[in-house]
Amino acid sequence: MNEAELYEARLELIDFCIDVFWDVPEESFVERLLGEGIETPEESVNEPLDEGFALLREWRGENRDRSTEAVREELNREYTDLFVGPRPPVLPHETYYREDADFLGEGLADVEASYEAAGWNPPDDYPEEADFIAVELAFLRYLVERQRTGAEEAFGFERVFLDEHLLEWTDAFVEETREEADPGLFLAGALIFQGLVRFEDELVAQMVPGGF
Template identity: 25%
Template sequence: MGTNWKELADSAKSRSDIYGLLTRVFREEPTEAFIKELKGPRLSGAFSDMEIDLGEKFYNDSKSEVVEALVLEFTRLFIGPGHHISAHESIFVEADSGAGGLWGAKTVEVKKFIETTGLEYGAGFNGIPDHVSVELEFMQQLTEWESNKWTQQDRKGAEYCLSVQRMFLEQHLLCWISGFCDAIIDQAEMPFYRVMADLTRNYMEFEQQSIKTDTAA
């Protein structure tokens, strides 16, 4: 058997890392530490390779200025008051029963899906269960576990993790994330969230392609 276990594990770990980054981006307002990391040599190198440009001000302004501006942008985009983008699946996916809206039917589906895997929402998490960052973090976990399975040379386990990812992507994340990203790109005033939304969309398209390929294989 020519299985390259390490390559499979690394690939899953890379996916997990991207999901982790996106989770962080959408979970809450950035901190200085986070901005520092994004400006750091390793990430900025990777970004420029991919022709991802966060704008001049991002790189030139001080960390505290960047944070201050992005906190306002985050609040305006995702929190309100007033018109904002509610980052929840149930808002973007209209349920048949009319049970849409915050904490809708989709919310419960997501919550149940996640809890069925043995995970539970942490006591400190007080958001709504189908927040975009929750769904991304769930994918981060699933891909990380997949990576662990490959490392243990446990093909069955890893494939099982993959099948759960596939189900979650198809039933949930892929159904709405591009609409969510479109809304951000449309409404963002600074490059940061527009670019991150673009990256998210880009990455999710890649994931969608990967799933298809995997299924065919």
């Protein structure tokens, strides 16, 4: 895999996770999932990515012959039950899993400070708080795009964001999702998210020796 292909693969993984978690999956995304618009690697990458891709392939096989509308309605119910509630069993927010921060409280300022330091603001179409999974992934996407265009400082920003934020809560979020979700798209998405974070951690370690 050359450098251009690696960047494309990284961005595709991030986009997939955003599409899974930012809200009830859109019709166009479900159509791609059930069609030929999503490809998974055949070679092993890391344990959570491998497990997530295997679950995704299994889910696609089970639903490929169903209508997009029926699958989307089912995903709507699952997403609402898991992440919206009332009283959702899984809350995909960093501050919910941080012992050193209040849920949706003072810990949000630390997340926002990371965005501001890199010159980024969450898009207007992300109605959730700054620590919501899809917002943090959108920031990660911004950093990877900057890296692709030659902004070497973006590797440093990513190193800090991984160490101070994503790596601090991803495993706990995935563990809770595994306990609460049935095997399917959202558990697959959680595992792929976990694998993505680990992959980025290893990649950025090569670019930023010694860390920050």
